[in-house]
Amino acid sequence: MLEGIIRESIGKKGTKALRRDGYLIANIYGKGLQNLHAAFKENEYIRTVRNKETLSFPIKVDSKEMNVVVQAYEAHPVTGKLLHVDLMVAQPNVVTHYHVPVVTEGDAIGLKNKGLIHISKPRLRVKATIENTPNSIVVDVTKMDVGDAKMVRDIAKIANVTFTDADRVSVLSVIKAK
Known part of the structure; x- marks a missing residue:
């Protein structure tokens, strides 16, 4: 955990x-x-976020324990070092917006035809309770050739989860390598 x-001075x-x-x-x-x-030791925070298995992870601040989800972070533009992070408490049975990572599954046909998979939306915005929110959205790319794209409307619907991105937004595509 x-x-x-708690920060005294903000x-x-x-x-x-x-x-x-x-x-x-x-x-x-x-x-x-x-x-x-609040403030966390930077190395411990990075280790915790990288090794988490679910979308939410437990924290303890000032003897209060809670599950949180990373909503946003700010990194230094040159060094890439984390400067600031926004954490939202994952409250049970409360419907809210989450950013869920997109994961590809399979090998696309277009990869054999000198193509590359370009993920244009690495995270999709969904509206659901934390209990119903998936840890990742899996997109099957096995039948995709060069020039094909998967949009939000092409992703399989998940029970009790609403995609809030527009249906016409491209999630990933197979593009021609230069």
Whole structure:
């Protein structure tokens, strides 16, 4: 379980001091909950997020335990180091929006014809409860050739989950390699 601290100062000076000490700044929020300004050890946070098996993961801040989902993060434009992360509390039986990763399955025919798979939407926005939200959306690409594309409308519907992206949005395609 990832453990963090409550930030006493939310100003620029306090934030810089925490970053110097190796902390990652985080905002934790949820529907009907008061926002928490927290900080996590950066290395522990990265290790936890990379090794998580589900969309949500447990954290402990100021003796409060909760499951959270990463909603957004901000990285330094040059170094790529994480600067800030927004975590939303995954409340049971509350319908809300989540960003679910897209995973390809199979080998596309177009790969043998000198093509590449281009994932234009690595995460799809869905509306559901945390219990019904899948950990990933699997898209079968075995029958795709160069020039083919899968759109949101082509993805199999999931029970109790609504895709909020437009139907005409391209999720992935097989493009010709240059």
